[in-house]
Amino acid sequence: MxxxxxxxxxxxxxxxxxxxxxxGNIRSKEQVYQMLVQEIEPDSGEVxxxxxxxxxxxxxxxxxxxxxxxxxxxAMRAMRALQTIEGEWKRWQSDNQNRSAIATSVRQxxxxxKRDRILIFxxxxxxxxxxxxxxxxxKQVALTLKQQPISDAxxxxxxxxxxxxxxxxxxxxxxLQPHLxxxxxxxxxxxxxxxxxxxxxxxxxxxxxIGNLPKSFFAALDQxxxxxxxxxxxxxxxxxxxxxxxxxxxxxxxxxxxxxENQSYSSKAGTSMSVxxxxxxxLIWSELAGGFSRSTGLNSINRERFSEASxxxxxxxxxxxxxxxxxxxxxxxxxxxxxxxxxxxMNYLSEPLKRVKGTQEKARILTLIGSTQRIIGALEVAKxxxxxxxxxAQDAGDRRCEIANFNHLSRISIIEKNYAEAISTSxxxxxxxxxxxxxxxxxxxxxxLGYAEVFQAQLLESDPDAYExxxxxxxxxxALSEKLxxxxxxxxxxxxxxxxxxxxxxxxxxxxxxxxxxxxxxESGDRYLHALCLAYVGEVFYQRQDAEKAIVASAMAMxxxxxxxxxDWRTSAGLLTILQGQLGDRFEQILQSQRSSxxxxxxxxxxxYLRELLDRYRQA
Numbered sequence: 001m002x003x004x005x006x007x008x009x010x011x012x013x014x015x016x017x018x019x020x021x022x023x024g025n026i027r028s029k030e031q032v033y034q035m036l037v038q039e040i041e042p043d044s045g046e047v048x049x050x051x052x053x054x055x056x057x058x059x060x061x062x063x064x065x066x067x068x069x070x071x072x073x074x075a076m077r078a079m080r081a082l083q084t085i086e087g088e089w090k091r092w093q094s095d096n097q098n099r100s101a102i103a104t105s106v107r108q109x110x111x112x113x114k115r116d117r118i119l120i121f122x123x124x125x126x127x128x129x130x131x132x133x134x135x136x137x138x139k140q141v142a143l144t145l146k147q148q149p150i151s152d153a154x155x156x157x158x159x160x161x162x163x164x165x166x167x168x169x170x171x172x173x174x175x176l177q178p179h180l181x182x183x184x185x186x187x188x189x190x191x192x193x194x195x196x197x198x199x200x201x202x203x204x205x206x207x208x209x210i211g212n213l214p215k216s217f218f219a220a221l222d223q224x225x226x227x228x229x230x231x232x233x234x235x236x237x238x239x240x241x242x243x244x245x246x247x248x249x250x251x252x253x254x255x256x257x258x259x260x261e262n263q264s265y266s267s268k269a270g271t272s273m274s275v276x277x278x279x280x281x282x283l284i285w286s287e288l289a290g291g292f293s294r295s296t297g298l299n300s301i302n303r304e305r306f307s308e309a310s311x312x313x314x315x316x317x318x319x320x321x322x323x324x325x326x327x328x329x330x331x332x333x334x335x336x337x338x339x340x341x342x343x344x345x346m347n348y349l350s351e352p353l354k355r356v357k358g359t360q361e362k363a364r365i366l367t368l369i370g371s372t373q374r375i376i377g378a379l380e381v382a383k384x385x386x387x388x389x390x391x392x393a394q395d396a397g398d399r400r401c402e403i404a405n406f407n408h409l410s411r412i413s414i415i416e417k418n419y420a421e422a423i424s425t426s427x428x429x430x431x432x433x434x435x436x437x438x439x440x441x442x443x444x445x446x447x448x449l450g451y452a453e454v455f456q457a458q459l460l461e462s463d464p465d466a467y468e469x470x471x472x473x474x475x476x477x478x479a480l481s482e483k484l485x486x487x488x489x490x491x492x493x494x495x496x497x498x499x500x501x502x503x504x505x506x507x508x509x510x511x512x513x514x515x516x517x518x519x520x521x522x523e524s525g526d527r528y529l530h531a532l533c534l535a536y537v538g539e540v541f542y543q544r545q546d547a548e549k550a551i552v553a554s555a556m557a558m559x560x561x562x563x564x565x566x567x568d569w570r571t572s573a574g575l576l577t578i579l580q581g582q583l584g585d586r587f588e589q590i591l592q593s594q595r596s597s598x599x600x601x602x603x604x605x606x607x608x609y610l611r612e613l614l615d616r617y618r619q620a
Contacts, residue, residue, distance in 0.1 A: 010048045021081035033088040118309045133344030142166035172210035173251040213241040214248040231291025253281040270325045278321040285314040322361035330405035370407025377567030403441035410448040422452035443489040454500040487524035492501035531560035573617035
């Protein structure tokens with residue numbers, strides 16, 4: 001039907017509703033709504049809206065005309081009828097938009113190639129998409145798919161499985177929802193890996209009445225099996241089972257993030273948990289992608305599409321995470337992983353990023369990965385990642401991310417003992433941060449600049465005035481981070497000041513700042529900075545000729561840094577080796593006398609591992 005014919009039809013419909021209202025034949029808003037539903041054609045809302053607005057203007061004009069009281073009174077009654085139509089018209093638009101979205105989704109799934117159907121489903125539910133479907137809409141898609149008459153038997157079977165998987169997935173989520181957070185024994189620490197006490201989430205969730213595939217998955221994680229190993233071991237998996245699994249794991253992650261972000265008792269704890277949840281589940285899906293791609297028990301189509309879909313979910317999670325205000329542009333992520341996930345986390349997450357074009361989200365994620373690569377000693381990889389992230393951030397106009405990468409590149413130059421480059425890069429970060437009002441970026445730039453200036457002065461054997469300038473930068477950074485309430489920057493600045501005074505052989509001042517740094521690192525949850533602080537504490541006590549305290553601090557630092565994969569453990573190992581040579585048998589006596597203190601921090605296995613680490617250091 002032409003727009004002209006539809007226009008006449010809708011004008012008549014509007015007039016009919018007005019006249020029926022004036023005669024008292026319209027007794028409820030539902031009657032008006034049903035008339036609209038019966039008469040308005042799909043995708044013709046603009047035509048109806050234009051005719052309705054014309055009639056509204058015409059009636060309003062008459063209602064405002066006081067020259068004919070009879071016409072005015074009739075027009076005012078007609079306006080009340082039009083207001084009822086307007087309300088039900090908005091309702092029709094909302095419902096039609098919902099119906100249209102569902103119909104479009106069903107059509108896309110119907111017409112899709114078998115290999116692409118899961119990816120299309122993921123697009124429909126992608127939280128990064130402005131028109132993504134919610135759970136109720138996805139359920140409606142599932143019900144509509146069941147009712148679709150399809151001549152091709154294979155397609156009908158595939159869509160039926162997709163429908164069953166959607167409905168079963170949300171049903172399993174309803175079972176798990178009451179158990180979403182009951183496993184959290186300590187709200188300050190989210191333990192997705194091995195824990196020594198309390199109930200782990202995987203164990204609890206595996207014990208619920210849910211589908212076999214998610215139940216098997218949670219049980220495998222509870223037994224310290226990686227997500228990749230579990231996926232690789234799968235034999236033929238029905239599409240319905242995989243879709244149920246997908247929905248269960250996705251809804252769990254989103255539910256946990258929502259809960260963590262709304263913690264009124266401690267916003268800091270909530271932020272820390274949110275970071276942990278995002279990274280843990282991104283890692284899980286990335287591992288699943290690799291595992292499914294290696295599975296010999298799946299047919300070629302499922303192997304390919306399950307793997308590709310898992311990568312897509314990884315990217316969706318990372319994109320959502322990168323848009324959060326608390327995304328850690330500076331912090332390390334060691335508090336986010338425990339158990340077997342720890343060492344390879346960022347290596348797994350780097351793979352899906354190769355599939356994404358340069359975006360603001362990609363720049364931020366590369367920043368996080370780069371900082372972790374720096375800590376584990378992969379400096380060339382870290383430098384490449386931060387350089388790429390900086391360039392993408394510049395193009396995307398993300399100044400905070402650009403400044404963060406200048407700061408990270410400065411830290412790499414410090415580690416490489418290229419202090420001139422570190423000073424130049426941190427000065428660039430300082431200028432940009434002050435220009436843009438990025439106070440956190442400024443605090444980090446001051447810390448890097450002061451740190452680099454201290455070691456440059458030591459290298460050049462400069463006079464004391466050079467150290468004073470460098471320490472001045474560090475004190476500015478510490479004061480600024482204290483003002484901002486940024487514990488992580490406080491830790492960085494205080495530990496940098498402590499290390500500067502270690503270099504200047506001022507043990508008293510060094511201990512003062514290292515104690516402050518240790519507290520700030522502990523409160524912020526940054527295990528790396530906390531362990532690094534212990535390493536400097538060991539050096540201070542060595543300068544003070546307090547062998548016992550030097551051994552305890554250095555032993556803890558060596559173990560903790562090595563467990564994180566950081567090459568910094570070798571610095572503490574070197575100091576312990578010197579002490580062992582100086583003390584002879586007394587070194588072992590001190591270790592044994594401090595056994596209980598060390599076990600309290602690093603466990604029995606950690607204590608037994610100390611000698612192996614020292615042997616590795618000597619043999620290198």
